[in-house]
Amino acid sequence: MVKQWNSSFNYETDACQEKDRQIAHKAILEIFGNIHPLSLGLKESIRENSKLIYCKKKHILTNFNEVHKNIYFIVRGGIRTYFIDKEGSDITSWLLFENDLAVSVLSFFSQKIGLEAMETIEDSILLSLSHTTLTKMYTEFIEFNFIGRILTEQYYIRSEEKTNAFRILNASERYLDLLKKRPDIINRVPLGYIASYLGITNSTLSRIRRRR
Numbered sequence: 001m002v003k004q005w006n007s008s009f010n011y012e013t014d015a016c017q018e019k020d021r022q023i024a025h026k027a028i029l030e031i032f033g034n035i036h037p038l039s040l041g042l043k044e045s046i047r048e049n050s051k052l053i054y055c056k057k058k059h060i061l062t063n064f065n066e067v068h069k070n071i072y073f074i075v076r077g078g079i080r081t082y083f084i085d086k087e088g089s090d091i092t093s094w095l096l097f098e099n100d101l102a103v104s105v106l107s108f109f110s111q112k113i114g115l116e117a118m119e120t121i122e123d124s125i126l127l128s129l130s131h132t133t134l135t136k137m138y139t140e141f142i143e144f145n146f147i148g149r150i151l152t153e154q155y156y157i158r159s160e161e162k163t164n165a166f167r168i169l170n171a172s173e174r175y176l177d178l179l180k181k182r183p184d185i186i187n188r189v190p191l192g193y194i195a196s197y198l199g200i201t202n203s204t205l206s207r208i209r210r211r212r
Contacts, residue, residue: 024125074125080096102118
């Protein structure tokens with residue numbers, strides 16, 4: 001269950017929650033607006049239909065063999081998607097942070113059971129949109145279809161860049177490339193997750209880090 005919490009974030013009051021909601025809406029509307037101008041109706045629909053949620057670290061957003069029903073905009077914190085390979089190893093497929101959209105593409109858009117799970121890797125503030133809501137908004141707002149197409153293109157570009165890194169770069173180069181793109185990642189993500197994301201063992205990652 002997604003809960004509101006506690007000490008470090010101080011979300012006990014309605015005023016704090018409303019402030020977080022305003023920050024979240026401003027951020028996502030700015031990202032969408034940079035792709036295509038938003039009508040007042042679309043802005044209002046996003047505000048009304050998105051859900052602000054607070055999740056503690058290691059909260060499972062969607063588990064294995066479940067349908068991914070929501071897409072998440074990360075206001076604060078981090079999310080990883082992962083799967084279990086045929087050897088039973090936990091493999092991190094994506095590491096996502098502030099201003100990223102987290103979605104299991106195959107399961108979410110087909111509304112079929114997925115093979116990936118999705119969990120928070122930090123205490124996180126997320127803005128979610130359900131598949132039902134997103135489909136309705138595509139029907140009601142033509143410009144949102146264009147925004148959705150561009151976001152999908154960006155996802156596939158990012159996915160191909162990751163695939164190409166595995167084809168072209170060695171383990172050390174993949175690690176350095178990750179640090180270049182996310183210099184703060186070492187302080188935010190367990191090394192085991194980073195190693196599996198890079199397709200290497202923990203010991204290989206340790207050797208690479210010692211050589212730097």
